[in-house]
Amino acid sequence: MARKAAIIGGGVIGGGWAARFLLNGWDVAVFDPDPQAERKIGEVMANARAALPALSDVPMPAEGRITFCGTLTEAVEGADYIQESVSERLDLKHRVFAQIQQASHGVPIGSSTSGFKPSELQENAADPSVIFVAHPFNPVYLLPLAEVVPSARSDAKVIEKAKEILREIGMFPLHVRKEIDAHIADRFLEAVWREALWLVKDGVATTEEIDEAIRMGFGLRWGQMGLFETYRIAGGEAGMKHFLAQFGPCLTWPWTKLMDVPEFNDELVDLIAGQSDAQSGKYSIRELERIRDQNLIGFMRALKDRNWGAGKVLLEHDERRRATFHDAGAAATGAPLVLANMQVLPGWIDYNGHMTESRYLFAASETSDAFLRLIGAGMDYVAAGHSYYTAETHIMHLGEAKLGDRLTGTLQVLGVDEKRIHAFIRIQRGDTVVASLEQMFLHVDMKVGKACPAAPEVLARLNPIAQAHAGLPRPDAAGRHVGQRK
Amino acid sequence: MARKAAIIGGGVIGGGWAARFLLNGWDVAVFDPDPQAERKIGEVMANARAALPALSDVPMPAEGRITFCGTLTEAVEGADYIQESVSERLDLKHRVFAQIQQASHGVPIGSSTSGFKPSELQENAADPSVIFVAHPFNPVYLLPLAEVVPSARSDAKVIEKAKEILREIGMFPLHVRKEIDAHIADRFLEAVWREALWLVKDGVATTEEIDEAIRMGFGLRWGQMGLFETYRIAGGEAGMKHFLAQFGPCLTWPWTKLMDVPEFNDELVDLIAGQSDAQSGKYSIRELERIRDQNLIGFMRALKDRNWGAGKVLLEHDERRRATFHDAGAAATGAPLVLANMQVLPGWIDYNGHMTESRYLFAASETSDAFLRLIGAGMDYVAAGHSYYTAETHIMHLGEAKLGDRLTGTLQVLGVDEKRIHAFIRIQRGDTVVASLEQMFLHVDMKVGKACPAAPEVLARLNPIAQAHAGLPRPDAAGRHVGQRK
Numbered sequence: 001m002a003r004k005a006a007i008i009g010g011g012v013i014g015g016g017w018a019a020r021f022l023l024n025g026w027d028v029a030v031f032d033p034d035p036q037a038e039r040k041i042g043e044v045m046a047n048a049r050a051a052l053p054a055l056s057d058v059p060m061p062a063e064g065r066i067t068f069c070g071t072l073t074e075a076v077e078g079a080d081y082i083q084e085s086v087s088e089r090l091d092l093k094h095r096v097f098a099q100i101q102q103a104s105h106g107v108p109i110g111s112s113t114s115g116f117k118p119s120e121l122q123e124n125a126a127d128p129s130v131i132f133v134a135h136p137f138n139p140v141y142l143l144p145l146a147e148v149v150p151s152a153r154s155d156a157k158v159i160e161k162a163k164e165i166l167r168e169i170g171m172f173p174l175h176v177r178k179e180i181d182a183h184i185a186d187r188f189l190e191a192v193w194r195e196a197l198w199l200v201k202d203g204v205a206t207t208e209e210i211d212e213a214i215r216m217g218f219g220l221r222w223g224q225m226g227l228f229e230t231y232r233i234a235g236g237e238a239g240m241k242h243f244l245a246q247f248g249p250c251l252t253w254p255w256t257k258l259m260d261v262p263e264f265n266d267e268l269v270d271l272i273a274g275q276s277d278a279q280s281g282k283y284s285i286r287e288l289e290r291i292r293d294q295n296l297i298g299f300m301r302a303l304k305d306r307n308w309g310a311g312k313v314l315l316e317h318d319e320r321r322r323a324t325f326h327d328a329g330a331a332a333t334g335a336p337l338v339l340a341n342m343q344v345l346p347g348w349i350d351y352n353g354h355m356t357e358s359r360y361l362f363a364a365s366e367t368s369d370a371f372l373r374l375i376g377a378g379m380d381y382v383a384a385g386h387s388y389y390t391a392e393t394h395i396m397h398l399g400e401a402k403l404g405d406r407l408t409g410t411l412q413v414l415g416v417d418e419k420r421i422h423a424f425i426r427i428q429r430g431d432t433v434v435a436s437l438e439q440m441f442l443h444v445d446m447k448v449g450k451a452c453p454a455a456p457e458v459l460a461r462l463n464p465i466a467q468a469h470a471g472l473p474r475p476d477a478a479g480r481h482v483g484q485r486k
Numbered sequence: 487m488a489r490k491a492a493i494i495g496g497g498v499i500g501g502g503w504a505a506r507f508l509l510n511g512w513d514v515a516v517f518d519p520d521p522q523a524e525r526k527i528g529e530v531m532a533n534a535r536a537a538l539p540a541l542s543d544v545p546m547p548a549e550g551r552i553t554f555c556g557t558l559t560e561a562v563e564g565a566d567y568i569q570e571s572v573s574e575r576l577d578l579k580h581r582v583f584a585q586i587q588q589a590s591h592g593v594p595i596g597s598s599t600s601g602f603k604p605s606e607l608q609e610n611a612a613d614p615s616v617i618f619v620a621h622p623f624n625p626v627y628l629l630p631l632a633e634v635v636p637s638a639r640s641d642a643k644v645i646e647k648a649k650e651i652l653r654e655i656g657m658f659p660l661h662v663r664k665e666i667d668a669h670i671a672d673r674f675l676e677a678v679w680r681e682a683l684w685l686v687k688d689g690v691a692t693t694e695e696i697d698e699a700i701r702m703g704f705g706l707r708w709g710q711m712g713l714f715e716t717y718r719i720a721g722g723e724a725g726m727k728h729f730l731a732q733f734g735p736c737l738t739w740p741w742t743k744l745m746d747v748p749e750f751n752d753e754l755v756d757l758i759a760g761q762s763d764a765q766s767g768k769y770s771i772r773e774l775e776r777i778r779d780q781n782l783i784g785f786m787r788a789l790k791d792r793n794w795g796a797g798k799v800l801l802e803h804d805e806r807r808r809a810t811f812h813d814a815g816a817a818a819t820g821a822p823l824v825l826a827n828m829q830v831l832p833g834w835i836d837y838n839g840h841m842t843e844s845r846y847l848f849a850a851s852e853t854s855d856a857f858l859r860l861i862g863a864g865m866d867y868v869a870a871g872h873s874y875y876t877a878e879t880h881i882m883h884l885g886e887a888k889l890g891d892r893l894t895g896t897l898q899v900l901g902v903d904e905k906r907i908h909a910f911i912r913i914q915r916g917d918t919v920v921a922s923l924e925q926m927f928l929h930v931d932m933k934v935g936k937a938c939p940a941a942p943e944v945l946a947r948l949n950p951i952a953q954a955h956a957g958l959p960r961p962d963a964a965g966r967h968v969g970q971r972k
Contacts, residue, residue: 012722049622109626137703138720145703172702178690184699187685189713191677199673204664211712213670215795216658217623217631219708225774226705227675227682227698232762233774234624236498238695240759244750264730272714273726287762288711288719291794295710305831306780309701357876358848365843390843394968395879422969438968481967482924483908484882 002027002064006079008072008096009086010037013112015044016140017083018066023052024169025061030068031075038068043286048141051293054346055142055170055300058318069302072096081165083134085112086113088161093121101126108162110134111149117179118151119369129155133176134162135150135183139289144172144313146184170317172310200275201268208279223299224309263378275314301347324443334468336426339370342411344401355401360435361393364425368439373425375461377454386455387439388421396477399434407434414478416462418453419443424475436477488513488550492557492565492590494582495572496523498924499598501530502626503569504552509538509627510655511547512576516554517561524554529772534627536892537779539827541628541656541786542857544804546827559589567651569620571598579607587612593647596620596634600672603665604637615641619670620648622657624680626773628782630799635667649969656803658796686761687754709785710795748902770947782829820954821902822912825856826895830887841887846921847879850911854896854925861947863940872941874907874927882963885920887913893920900964902948905929910961922963 005021007014010032018041030041045066053060069075076082082100086092092112100109103382109120109131133149146166150159163173176183184191199205205213221230235243276411278289308347321396340363348359366391372378377388408428415422421441426433443454454462491507493500496518504527516527527743531552539546555561562568568586574579579597586595595617597607607613610927619635632652636645649659663668685691685897691699707716766774789797826849834845858864858874867873887893894914901908907927924937929940940948 001633012720022959039594093883107839141705143703145699147699163861172698174695174702176695177721178688180685180690183698184685184691185679185703186680188700189704191681192674192713195677198668199666202664204666205662209660209662210670211714212658213631213633214674214708214712215710216660216799217584219705219710219712220629220782220785220796221623222700222705223709223785224705225778226700227678228693228697228758228762229766229774232766233771233778234498236771240762241755241777244755244758253822269509269727272730276714276718276726280718285719285722288715292707292711292716292719294792295789295794296706298792299706299709299785302607302784302788303781305834306777306784308777308781310706319570326943337508356848357851357879358844361560361847362842362844390881390883392883392966393843393879393881395881397878405588440968472927479967479969480878481927481965481970482878483965484967 003080003151004029004078006031006076006082006100007073008032008084008100009112010041011085012040012044012138013136013140014083014085015041016048016136016138016274017085017112019045019048019052019141020169020171021081022064022066023048023060025064026169027064028066029067029075029079031072032068041068044141047293050290050346051139052141053098054297055304055314056318056321057304057347058321058343060343061321072099076100076104076107079104079107079301081162082109083106083112084109088113088115090116090120094124097121097125097131106130106158108158110146110162110163112136114182118149119179119210121368122151123402128153130158132159132162133179133183134166134173135186136171137185139293139296142272142293142300144170144310145185146171146173147176148173149176149183151179157419167317168320170313172313197264197268197272200272206279207272207275224303228232244277251291279454285416297347310316326438334471336410336412336424336469336472337371337374337465338408338410339374340366342366342407344405344407346403346404349403355405357397360395360397360401360427361437363407363409363427363435364393364437364439367411367427368423368441369424370409371411374456375465377458381455381458382446385446386452387444387446388454389444391442392440394438394477394480394482396436396480398436399432401429405429412472412475413462413466414438414474416466418459421450421462424478436475438475438478438480487589489566490515490564492517492562492568492586494518494561494568494586495598496527497571497887498526498530498624499626500569500620501527502534502570502622502624503598505531505534505538505570505627506655506657508550508552509534509546511550512566512655513550513582514552514553515561515565516605517558518554527554532777533625533779536776536829537625537783538627539591540783540829541790541800542804542807543825543829543859544807547807558585562590562593565590567648568593568595569598570595574599574601574605576602580610583607583611583617592616594618594644594645594651594758596632596648598622600668602669604640605665606636608637608639614639616644618645618648619662619665619669620652620659620749622674623671625779625782628779628786630656630658630796631671632659633671634659635662635665635669636666644952649695654804654806656799658799668954683750683754683758686758692765693758693761697765710789744865749779780829783829785829787890803880820957822896822898822910822955822958823857823951824894824896825860828852828893828895830889830891830893835889841891843883846881846883846887846913847923849893849895849913849921850879850923850925853897853911853913853928854909855894861944861951863944867941868932869945871932872938873932874940875930876925877928878926880924880963880966880968881964882922884922885915885918887915887920891915898950898958899948900960902922903953904945910964922961924961924964924966943945 004027007018018028113134118133121130121132136148137143154348166173196210222269232240279348303309304314344355349354412424423439425437427435443449445452490513493504493516504514597619603617608617621633623629623631652659657903682696718726786796789795790800830841834841898910909925911923913921928937931938
């Protein structure tokens with residue numbers, strides 16, 4: 001049965017939380033007295049559906065159900081996790097917690113607050129031990145960071161449970177060990193913001209020039225390594241201490257205006273707003289959101305390919321979810337074996353709107369890998385020193401797989417001997433074959449790098465399948481060379 | 487004839503400049519009295535060769551020649567551009583400029599200084615009008631940003647010329663209109679650095695926690711949109727002024743400790759160095775550099791796919807070079823075209839420790855996509871409704887590509903007609919072909935889903951290449967079917 005998340009307070013942040021829970025298979029109950037709440041959350045949800053699944057290489061679970069509740073009580077009843085994202089007013093948050101805690105007991109209550117410390121949130125609460133900060137970053141359905149800030153009054157077990165829930169919805173919970181205004185990340189943003197305001201006010205740089213100074217330089221670095229790791233590298237062979245010795249003295253130079261806060265008056269506001277319009281006004285906000293999300297997907301998939309940073313978080317999330325699927329067992333029947341099931345994911349689509357070429361071969365690999373596992377030649381066998389390698393592949397690109405298509409991979413054995421498997425794989429959408437791949441696999445002793453007979457127990461599983469398939473019609477495409485007349 | 491860049495002062499920054507010029511086809515003359523200069527620059531060059539070409543979808547020009555000169559005079563004689571990257575000491579820089587200007591007149595002299603204003607650099611110079619700041623970001627051979635800061639004494643034509651040169655080597659020159667300590671970007675880094683030091687000193691966060699707070703959240707955003715554009719989106723429908731109205735008041739909250747500078751003593755240095763070792767010590771600096779570079783390539787290619795930010799800079803650079811590639815008739819040589827460069831990434835490796843099957847097809851797609859762009863059948867052409875589809879592929883899996891291998895994709899045209907391209911792609915590690923892919927592409931009218939002749943302007947680029955390749959030996963593997971006797 002799906003678990004339930006209660007989202008108290010909508011908008012961009014509450015909507016982002018709702019989307020992340022929902023798309024990870026949780027039921028979501030929303031309470032927000034704003035009559036526009038359902039519309040606003042719907043817009044965030046649309047953005048999220050267009051983006052979050054593109055991070056995944058495992059089919060998404062079925063979406064949960066989302067309900068917009070008439071009362072806060074209804075929203076939190078039976079919830080396994082509660083996230084508060086109302087306006088940044090302490091008195092309002094206190095009232096909300098009081099209401100929540102009349103209907104819910106022992107359930108973690110995370111607050112999206114950027115400004116208040118957990119001890120402030122916990123003041124006068126019926127049960128302070130379950131209230132903590134869980135501060136996300138926009139867009140909440142894409143960026144993994146959630147700063148989790150307990151206080152001395154927090155129940156450590158509740159905090160650990162909250163962190164585990166956040167991991168289960170694909171986030172990276174950063175446990176902030178000492179509560180402090182604005183937690184960690186926003187303190188840096190605040191510092192940069194002040195400096196940027198001075199530069200705009202003093203006419204040194206426009207909003208656009210400031211933004212380019214960020215995204216064409218250190219901004220690119222900070223998506224993959226933070227401040228200290230970057231400087232460690234800069235210290236080079238001489239090391240971090242050398243870097244610090246060089247850099248430390250700069251602190252006393254009059255580089256920043258950080259001693260003062262610029263006066264935030266109408267003149268400054270108009271200046272910034274005007275420059276921002278000139279810089280970004282050619283796109284609507286919705287367009288900018290979609291552009292941002294696609295860029296972030298690109299970055300995060302790049303890190304996923306490299307098993308680094310936010311990409312590592314994605315891989316772990318896939319792994320956790322993959323474990324809940326069970327591979328269908330296959331028997332040696334007189335039909336091609338259905339060995340793989342997959343869904344064409346947003347990240348598999350090229351600029352033509354179709355599945356990229358290489359994904360067909362990926363789909364075939366999923367199919368042949370499943371076949372090798374079936375005959376006992378999977379990872380453990382490989383670890384012992386022998387493996388079936390693909391020697392040759394012939395692909396017929398017959399049709400187009402589109403976003404969302406459910407595909408199966410089937411395998412027909414064309415022929416075997418003690419060293420080789422000659423196979424015909426079909427990637428199908430229902431009965432339509434979108435691609436076929438004829439492949440020759442060669443069994444190799446990996447230590448000496450030479451072909452050799454497969455183990456008797458593997459051949460004992462392989463041969464009956466080959467015999468069962470011997471009566472199947474030979475595919476027309478088998479034996480083709482490129483450009484052969486049809 | 488290749489142009490000449492003089493690099494005065496080596497190290498990570500000078501070496502990065504040398505690499506960027508060299509790999510973009512300039513001759514480079516280096517002067518640095520450090521006996522280790524050639525070795526250190528060699529290491530930067532090795533990193534750059536492993537990284538910079540991976541950003542390109544146009545064959546790289548021939549590398550320039552690099553010379554390590556015995557005197558500064560020899561380095562700057564005949565140079566078209568001079569970049570100074572000596573230590574951050576004003577008296578030293580003044581001496582260097584004086585020496586340069588005895589041997590060079592009218593040539594732009596950019597300084598990599600992060601700390602000095604151009605007017606300070608120009609003090610007592612023989613010709614101040616050609617001296618300016620050109621401040622890059624590490625790694626200089628990858629990150630596009632160069633802050634170009636003139637002073638009131640600068641010659642505007644020299645500044646424009648310098649900016650054009652920087653664009654020609656693939657950079658994004660940001661013209662800083664008013665000189666100021668640390669220019670623009672480093673002012674932000676300094677602000678964050680101070681805040682981070684306080685957090686470490688006060689035990690609120692370790693170096694690792696700070697770095698995760700950056701790279702799991704806003705760091706990812708800042709690689710594609712800067713501060714103001716991000717906040718514009720956050721302001722949503724209500725707009726920037728609404729966002730500012732909400733955010734402005736926060737400035738008076740006691741969020742930052744920026745009023746003070748933490749004392750930079752041995753104790754703090756040891757604390758930071760120790761935490762940094764714990765965080766990052768499992769990798770050597772060289773390993774971290776390579777990881778960083780591959781991550782940055784991933785980000786920048788993701789932006790390139792989306793024609794955004796730093797990716798737009800790369801596309802414009804390719805476009806500029808493609809024009810000279812055609813003019814030089816380089817496409818009509820009698821050799822297979824080297825069209826793609828890539829490195830086998832951690833995410834491409836299967837349980838055998840080798841590159842997964844589907845990645846060979848991915849590598850081939852990168853190669854054929856680059857070919858299609860070369861003949862004018864890239865994204866814009868596809869957007870207008872026609873596209874070359876892959877109809878059939880035959881893969882010979884010949885060798886194993888391993889983690890870290892640098893691969894090139896070459897394409898040999900076997901035959902063409904008005905609707906088809908018959909191509910032979912080799913994926914190579916150096917001279918060793920690890921996989922070959924024979925492919926038939928079919929030109930299709932996407933609206934009606936039928937094959938049709940390609941546009942005349944595409945055929946006009948395709949046919950000369952086909953003719954130039956007609957004399958190449960036909961690959962043995964062409965025309966094979968699976969299981970054919972060798």
